[in-house]
Amino acid sequence: MNTFKTSPAPAPVQRARAADRTPKSAWGVFRAGLKLLVRRPALPLIHLGLLGLIGLMMMAQFGSVPAKGEIKEIKPEVAIIDHDGSQLSKALRTYLEDHGMPVHVGSSKRDLQDAAAKSAAAYIAVIPAGYQAGFEEAARGEGIGHKDSAARAQAMPQLETVVMLASDQGRYMDQLANTYLRQTWAQLVADPDADLGAALTQARQLSDLRVKQSMVERPAGEADGERFRYYLGFVAYPLTAGICVLSGLIFHAFFSGGVRRRNLAAPVPPARMSLQIACATAVLCVAGWIWVTLLGFAPWAGGAEVAGASPGRFALGLAASLVYTLVPLSLGYLGVSLGLGPNGLNGYGTILSLALAFLGGLFTADVASSDFMRTLGLFMPTHWHLVAVRQAETMTGTWASVGPYLGALAIEVLFAAVLAAAGLLATRVRMQTAEAGGLTFDED
Amino acid sequence: MNAFTCSLKTLARDKSTTAWAFLFPLVLCSLFYIAFTGLDDAMGQPVDVVVVDDAAYRAAPGLSETVDAVSSGDDQWLVVKYAPNAKEADHLVAHGDGKYYGYLAVSPSGEVEYHRDWRERPGLDAGNEVVAAVVDSYLQTAAFIAAHPGATVAQAPEFTKAVQLTANPPSDEVRYFYSALGFATMMVSIFATTGVARLRSGRSHVGARIAVGGLPRYRVLAPTVGAAYVLAFGTLVIGLVYVRYVLGVEFGGRETGILAILAVGAAATTAFGAAVAVLPLASGALMGLSAGISCLLSLFAGLYGPGSQELADSTAEAAPWFTWLNPAREMYDAFFSVYCYDSFDQAALILVRLALLALVLFGLAAFGMRRLRHEHI
Numbered sequence: 001m002n003t004f005k006t007s008p009a010p011a012p013v014q015r016a017r018a019a020d021r022t023p024k025s026a027w028g029v030f031r032a033g034l035k036l037l038v039r040r041p042a043l044p045l046i047h048l049g050l051l052g053l054i055g056l057m058m059m060a061q062f063g064s065v066p067a068k069g070e071i072k073e074i075k076p077e078v079a080i081i082d083h084d085g086s087q088l089s090k091a092l093r094t095y096l097e098d099h100g101m102p103v104h105v106g107s108s109k110r111d112l113q114d115a116a117a118k119s120a121a122a123y124i125a126v127i128p129a130g131y132q133a134g135f136e137e138a139a140r141g142e143g144i145g146h147k148d149s150a151a152r153a154q155a156m157p158q159l160e161t162v163v164m165l166a167s168d169q170g171r172y173m174d175q176l177a178n179t180y181l182r183q184t185w186a187q188l189v190a191d192p193d194a195d196l197g198a199a200l201t202q203a204r205q206l207s208d209l210r211v212k213q214s215m216v217e218r219p220a221g222e223a224d225g226e227r228f229r230y231y232l233g234f235v236a237y238p239l240t241a242g243i244c245v246l247s248g249l250i251f252h253a254f255f256s257g258g259v260r261r262r263n264l265a266a267p268v269p270p271a272r273m274s275l276q277i278a279c280a281t282a283v284l285c286v287a288g289w290i291w292v293t294l295l296g297f298a299p300w301a302g303g304a305e306v307a308g309a310s311p312g313r314f315a316l317g318l319a320a321s322l323v324y325t326l327v328p329l330s331l332g333y334l335g336v337s338l339g340l341g342p343n344g345l346n347g348y349g350t351i352l353s354l355a356l357a358f359l360g361g362l363f364t365a366d367v368a369s370s371d372f373m374r375t376l377g378l379f380m381p382t383h384w385h386l387v388a389v390r391q392a393e394t395m396t397g398t399w400a401s402v403g404p405y406l407g408a409l410a411i412e413v414l415f416a417a418v419l420a421a422a423g424l425l426a427t428r429v430r431m432q433t434a435e436a437g438g439l440t441f442d443e444d
Numbered sequence: 445m446n447a448f449t450c451s452l453k454t455l456a457r458d459k460s461t462t463a464w465a466f467l468f469p470l471v472l473c474s475l476f477y478i479a480f481t482g483l484d485d486a487m488g489q490p491v492d493v494v495v496v497d498d499a500a501y502r503a504a505p506g507l508s509e510t511v512d513a514v515s516s517g518d519d520q521w522l523v524v525k526y527a528p529n530a531k532e533a534d535h536l537v538a539h540g541d542g543k544y545y546g547y548l549a550v551s552p553s554g555e556v557e558y559h560r561d562w563r564e565r566p567g568l569d570a571g572n573e574v575v576a577a578v579v580d581s582y583l584q585t586a587a588f589i590a591a592h593p594g595a596t597v598a599q600a601p602e603f604t605k606a607v608q609l610t611a612n613p614p615s616d617e618v619r620y621f622y623s624a625l626g627f628a629t630m631m632v633s634i635f636a637t638t639g640v641a642r643l644r645s646g647r648s649h650v651g652a653r654i655a656v657g658g659l660p661r662y663r664v665l666a667p668t669v670g671a672a673y674v675l676a677f678g679t680l681v682i683g684l685v686y687v688r689y690v691l692g693v694e695f696g697g698r699e700t701g702i703l704a705i706l707a708v709g710a711a712a713t714t715a716f717g718a719a720v721a722v723l724p725l726a727s728g729a730l731m732g733l734s735a736g737i738s739c740l741l742s743l744f745a746g747l748y749g750p751g752s753q754e755l756a757d758s759t760a761e762a763a764p765w766f767t768w769l770n771p772a773r774e775m776y777d778a779f780f781s782v783y784c785y786d787s788f789d790q791a792a793l794i795l796v797r798l799a800l801l802a803l804v805l806f807g808l809a810a811f812g813m814r815r816l817r818h819e820h821i
């Protein structure tokens with residue numbers, strides 16, 4: 001038998017005692033509300049800490065901040081399976097691998113399925129045996145007019161390609177392969193007697209002709225990279241989950257039947273008591289906001305990008321996050337008003353935070369969203385949080401730029417107000433139930 | 445058997461736990477249906493770009509025709525927004541909230557230039573290369589004509605053809621539903637967390653009575669975990685039926701395989717829930733911890749959109765051992781294996797790993813549930 005001892009008092013009893021304690025001063029309710037969380041640091045650590053970490057990890061998807069004017073060339077992972085081993089196939093392989101990141105993929109069907117299942121390469125091209133011979137015959141035949149278009153199309157051997165859907169990178173590599181082969185084909189069509197080696201050299205020279213590229217100037221004062229901007233939008237997810245659940249726990253502790261009845265009988269005006277509960281949850285909001293903001297400021301996260309940005313714009317972006325905390329606060333209140341307990345609040349917060357994040361567009365780029373999703377997003381507070389953050393970033397100080405920012409904040413506040421009003425209504429209905437000690441229809 | 449029946453009834457009658465566990469797969473999959481249906485089409489969508497439509501552009505031989513050709517028809521590459529001058533185009537890109545990848549302009553000397561937006565677009569970052577490749581093609585054709593005066597450029601044939609090497613065509617939509625099913629499987633671990641936490645002495649009156657009772661711990665723990673597993677698996681089956689037949693998501697005729705993965709996955713996550721339940725935390729914190737870890741692990745199964753998918757893939761490549769410890773990712777891989785491979789051996793290997801993980805986690809739960817001395821009971 002072990003001699004391990006467990007904590008003598010069950011946790012739910014502790015919570016009730018903290019909320020039920022007779023206030024020692026005018027702000028006793030406020031302190032009791034905060035003690036609920038301070039004495040259980042696991043709760044904030046889980047709801048704000050763990051989910052905040054997700055935001056940090058998501059920032060890893062962004063590469064290093066490019067230097068001013070630097071063009072970051074995309075190098076998709078490309079696998080060429082060469083069954084031909086000819087001059088043409090080797091030249092094509094060299095060309096594609098120069099523009100991508102070569103990876104090895106076996107040639108068996110199982111290896112190819114493996115590569116597809118594990119997204120080992122964005123683009124896989126299989127060059128069939130006899131490809132060069134077929135290619136030359138079709139191209140040179142075209143050049144001396146032996147074949148009509150239909151026959152030519154049938155005669156031209158084709159590469160078998162697998163384009164991964166995870167990004168547009170596969171499509172880009174396919175475009176490059178077609179460009180190179182088209183140049184080679186055109187050389188042979190123009191001069192059917194030309195040496196293949198010379199045609200490939202010329203095709204390579206032509207294929208290496210690239211458009212001159214430069215980077216559009218960022219508006220002055222805007223952050224150098226996308227990380228912190230992304231993070232400012234993403235924080236709506238951990239804030240929704242964390243504040244909704246944690247504020248819900250505070251509300252639940254004070255609004256649950258017995259505690260509420262005793263507090264109402266205590267010599268503290270209800271308005272003052274409500275004010276203190278509101279203040280306790282406001283402190284929670286600010287603390288949660290500071291925590292997730294500090295996470296984003298970490299030097300290895302987005303901190304380095306903040307240095308070059310306009311302090312005013314970043315302050316406005318941070319202010320947008322702070323205003324957003326009103327939404328999960330109202331959601332927490334609404335959840336408790338609907339009768340959810342601590343366990344129910346966990347599920348409620350998790351589902352709602354995911355729903356608002358997905359539908360508001362926190363996790364998906366606009367360009368990858370359907371029109372329906374974009375329209376639906378307009379009815380999500382998370383969408384307006386994103387709008388506020390973006391507007392803050394490009395604000396110039398004119399009314400034309402301040403207006404959309406303030407408008408987005410106003411809509412966030414409006415969402416919070418509507419949710420809180422729904423919570424008040426639900427509370428009022430519940431207070432009239434027999435369980436709460438109010439009037440029922442049986443008592444007439 | 446009595447203990448099993450009793451645990452089953454107790455857990456099923458816990459309205460809060462049952463309701464949320466039941467709702468998770470349904471709500472989550474509905475969300476994904478709304479958010480990601482049509483994603484496969486979106487990936488192949490044309491790229492938004494601004495073109496400076498000035499005198500230099502119109503004077504560039506063949507450029508406007510090339511742009512017109514690639515911005516119309518079935519095989520459309522670009523969606524073009526015309527701007528009267530470079531300043532306007534620059535403004536559209538800089539303040540377009542990332543809509544436009546960049547703008548094309550022709551310098552007074554006749555050189556075609558592409559000015560790229562500086563923003564990163566994780567998962568869609570090759571859009572700039574697509575625009576550049578279109579212009580490259582124009583430049584190369586122009587150079588070819590210059591090098592071969594009088595040559596007739598015939599319509600080139602197709603040089604590549606897309607083939608399907610996997611059992612079913614690769615689909616990003618399906619990937620997200622697999623992530624969602626993995627996450628839902630993690631979340632139904634709350635049955636085990638609730639059930640096992642209730643058995644802990646000092647956690648509830650039932651737990652206190654069990655602590656002083658004569659039943660061996662395994663005879664209490666095993667039926668409770670078994671009951672939690674039955675409810676978890678049942679909930680997931682309802683979720684799968686909903687996804688397949690109500691939402692109409694196609695799994696390539698591999699529903700039986702998916703059901704088998706859900707069965708083993710539910711065992712692993714039930715064991716996970718039991719292992720969490722023996723931690724010395726309050727009930728609310730246990731539920732929160734279970735949900736928090738599920739959310740975090742699901743990040744590495746690509747739950748949170750294209751960026752998360754990239755992160756999950758790169759993590760799986762860099763640290764495969766981490767995926768073996770992550771039931772959400774293991775389930776995702778197993779689903780995808782069943783979907784992609786002709787045979788089931790790859791999925792079977794993953795299921796064996798998942799079963800081993802379930803055993804280890806169950807062992808941890810059993811260790812945490814060993815008989816304790818309680819001076820206060």
